Amino acid sequence: MENNVLSEKSATTKGYMTPKEFLAHWQGHRSLTRRVIDAFPEDQLFSFSIGGMRPFxxxxxxxxxxxxxSLHGMITGEWKGLDVLAPAGVKANPETKEELLALWDALTVRITELFNKIPEADFHKQISLFNQYDGEIYSLLLYIVDNEIHHRGQGYVYLRALNIEPPYFYER
Amino acid sequence: MENNVLSEKSATTKGYMTPKEFLAHWQGHRSLTRRVIDAFPEDQLFSFSIGGMRPFxxxxxxxxxxxxxSLHGMITGEWKGLDVLAPAGVKANPETKEELLALWDALTVRITELFNKIPEADFHKQISLFNQYDGEIYSLLLYIVDNEIHHRGQGYVYLRALNIEPPYFYER
Known part of the structure; x- marks a missing residue:
């Protein structure tokens, strides 16, 4: 009986979304961002700018x-840069579109591996990201996705200004 | 005993985030978007464009x-436009910055009221938004926030191109 009650409870307490659903949300956005990177001609990817902003x-x-x-630190408590944490065989500071996409793909795998190591209860743990940004893990990760959507939207304006049709926003 | 187990379970099954946390996330973004609208000079708000895109x-x-x-339909199953659902005293199709901000503020109140009527279990209910977009409620609402972040990022480029400093992205 207790088990029945628990599983019933569990079915109605996914909260707003489950961790697995959040990961799919994040990776869906990363997949779209990859296509936006790829839509830029190589020279414009590293040089085109509007209003003094950074190139894409x-x-x-x-x-x-x-x-x-961020994920590495959330799991280990150690805050290290991509210069230390970049997966083997890819450059942490890519200088060509090919190198950037190779880094992107290696990080895609690593993000899923690391995210799946966070226990569900920890998403509401208060931490200090890089000993600098205080917040709960769920909120800090959500910010990382929001930041990507925000700046990618800017990449869409660059592409439109370059007369290039960007990928559909709703296709992940 | 059963109650203890349940409340313990409940504490660790907020899922990735709770509905209340999602609402705060949404309204935080809406608050930032309001400041972006307000940062535009009135004429540029309704006319400035880059690469053939829509004005902000x-x-x-x-x-x-x-x-x-969307929220109205999720609760009632009836899909109606803002022409019917705009709160009393504001224009559904604003033509000045003042009218747009007044509509924005009235919708801020209404979004919280309507969102709070959705039972937690319903966030994973499969629906057809406007009989057109199939998905679970949590995912469809998340899309609405993502769409706002995406296009607001484009507004930042417009502001930069107009030599206007936009609000900080991380301040909600």
Missing amino acids: SDLAKEFTTMGVP | SDLAKEFTTMGVP
Whole structure:
């Protein structure tokens, strides 16, 4: 009986979304961002800018420095940069579109591996990300996704200004 | 004993985030978007564009058509537009910055009221939004927030191109 009650309770207490659903949300956005990176001609990826903003390569590189280093720290309590944590065989500081996409793909695998190590109860644990940003884990990870959506939206304007059709926003 | 087990279970099954936390996330983003609308000079809000894209007023008006009409439908099963659902005293189709901000503020109140009527178990209910977009409620609402972040990021490029400093992204 107790088990029945528990499983019933569990079915109605996924909360707003489950950790697995959040991971799919995150990786869906990363998949779209990969296509936005790939839509840029190589020279424009590293140089095109509007209003003094960074080129899209710099925005994409910012995303690569956030996911894996944050997850690694959330699990171990040690805050290290991508220079230490980049998966073997890829450059932490890519200088071509090919190198950037190779880094992106290696991080895609690593993000899933690391995210799955966070116990469900820990998503509401208060931490200090890089000893600098205080918050609960769920909120800090959500911020990382929001930051990617925000800057990727800027990449869409760059592509439109370059007369290039960006990928559909709703296709993940 | 059973109660103890249940409350312990409940404490560790907030899922990734609770509905209340999602609402705070959504309203935090809406608060930032309000400041982005307000940062535009009135004429540029309704006219400035890059690469053939819509002016920021049109993007902001798109956001206003999504939140309340979606929530209303999720609760009642009836899909109606903002022309029917706009709160009393505000214009569904604002033509000045003042009218747009007044609509925004009225919808802020309404979104909280409507969102709080959704039972927690319903966030995983499969629906067809406007008889057009199939998905679970949590995912459809998340899409509405993502769409706002995405297009607001584009508004940041407009502001930068106009030499106007946008609000900090991390301040909600």
